[in-house]
Amino acid sequence: MFAQRLQNLQPYKPGEQPKDREYIKLNANENPYLPSPKIKEAVKDIPLQKLALYPDPDSHELKKAIAKALNKTGGVLVPAKDQQPLGFEITEDMIFCGNGSDEVLSFVFYSFFDSDKPLVSPEFSYSFYPVYAGYYGINLKKVPLNADFTLDTKAMLAIDSTGMIFANPNAPTGRALLPAEIEAMLEAYPKDKVFVVDEAYTDFSGYTVLPLLKKYENLLVIRTFSKSMSFAGMRLGYAIGAPALINALTTTKNSFNHFPTDAFCQTAAIAACSDIEWYVENCRKVINTRDIFCKALSDSGWNVIPSKTNFLLVSKDGMPGKDVYESIKKQGILVRYFDIDVIRDFVRITIGTDEQMQKLLDVMKKL
Ligand SMILES: Cc1ncc(COP(=O)(O)O)c(C=O)c1O
Structure with a gap:
């Protein structure tokens, strides 16, 4: 009954959503703060007629709104002092929108990577990359990280590859x-191969590679509204790159589904882009909480990998990640552990509000 190819698929597992009780949810890198109240206003006023018609397949107004927001902030919500200014204007034809960056990534894998040479990625990066590689029959070459978990860029570049991707x-x-x-x-890196940087968490880092787009036409940057824009439930991601790359993604999209972003999503996201100060403020709060929590956890004897994101990867000597995860879950808090060598001893903790992190700290101090 089922196609052969289904037997080989190894699907991605998202963070769990148990319903047995109320949990403080710190397992999927979502944002603890609400999206802009301007969204509610905008969505409330959508004429019902708009829902009877197909949405704009290419999200023109949304792309303009995203470009305007990026040009306003310089490409990152809370820029570090030495972040380069953009140095050029991002235009609508440099943006591609999809149903979450997961879908955008799927189109990227389909559009740019052949199977004659390997696609290069770090051994540990976003766990959807190997899933898409399997789905599209692309040979993914995973390069081990350095001992301190940084990327071994030399080893990654030494491989003759069809493309490069990392977060x-x-x-x-x-x-x-x-x-x-x-x-x-x-x-x-060869200029005729696509080099993908997934900047899902970039707003929490202070830095972006967007200014490099001016010089490198093979660079493609992937962004999501799910993290710093508190929009995971609406599903919106986008790619930014040279118009030729964007056109290729559009061809792939139109061969799969013309309308990945619906009328609600487009309206809501345009409203979100008009209130970027709201998100700057929330992003600052998350960064501040992360840095305080990181120090408090280190002071209590936990090993904490220095983080530029809205999550921390932490371990305690002699305690497997699964045990840590289960003990914390018993106290009504969800974090995530990975049943994979090298990071099996760790749990990943999403940064929540100050209050949520204080509760978690109290639990972890007792472990
Ligand atoms: C590195 C990275 N890229 C992309 C995504 C997908 O984000 P979304 O599909 O919600 O836009 C995630 C989600 O956790 C991620 O961690």
Whole structure:
């Protein structure tokens, strides 16, 4: 009854959503703060007629709103002092929108990577990359991380590849390369191969590689509204790159589903982009809480990997990650552990509100 190819699929497992009781949910890197109240106003006023018609297949107004927001902030909500200014204007034809960055990534895998050479990625990065590689029959070459969990960029560049993909900051480690280090990689990388930087968590890091788009037409940056924009439930992700890359993604999209972003999503996201100060404020709060929690946890004897994201990867000597996860879950708090070598001893904790993190700290101090 089922197609052969189904037997080989190894699907992605998202963070659990148990219903047996109320949990403080710190397992999926969602944002603890609400999205802008302007969204409610905008959505309330959607004429019902709009729902009877197909939405704009190419999200034109939304792309303009995203471009405007990026140009306003310089590409990152809370920029570090030494983040380069954009140096050019991001235009609508440089943006592609999809149903969450997961879908955008799926189109990226389909559009740019062949199977004659391997696609290069770090051994630990977003766990959907191997899933898409399997789905599309792409040979994924996973390069082990350095001992401190940074990327081994030299080893990644040494491979003759069909393309390159990694998250920066990386997940689930939280470690980040600086834009200058990524530029050095781009310099050494063939200009006719697509080089993908997934910036899902970049707003929490202070840095972005967007200014490099001016110089490198093979660079494609992936972004999501799910993290710093508190929009995971609506599903919106986008890619930013040279118009030729965006056109390729649009061709792939139109061969699969013309309308990945619906009328509600487009309206809500345009409203979100008009209130970027709201998100800057929330992003600052998350960064501040992360840094305080990180120090408090280290002071209590936990090993904490330095993080540039809205999550921390932590371990305690002699305690397997699964035991830590289960003990914390018993106290009504969800974190995530990975049943994978090398990071089996760790749990990943999403940064919540100050109050939520204080509760978690009290629990973890007793473990
Ligand atoms: C590195 C990275 N990229 C992409 C995504 C997907 O985000 P979404 O599909 O919600 O836009 C995630 C989600 O956790 C992620 O961690």
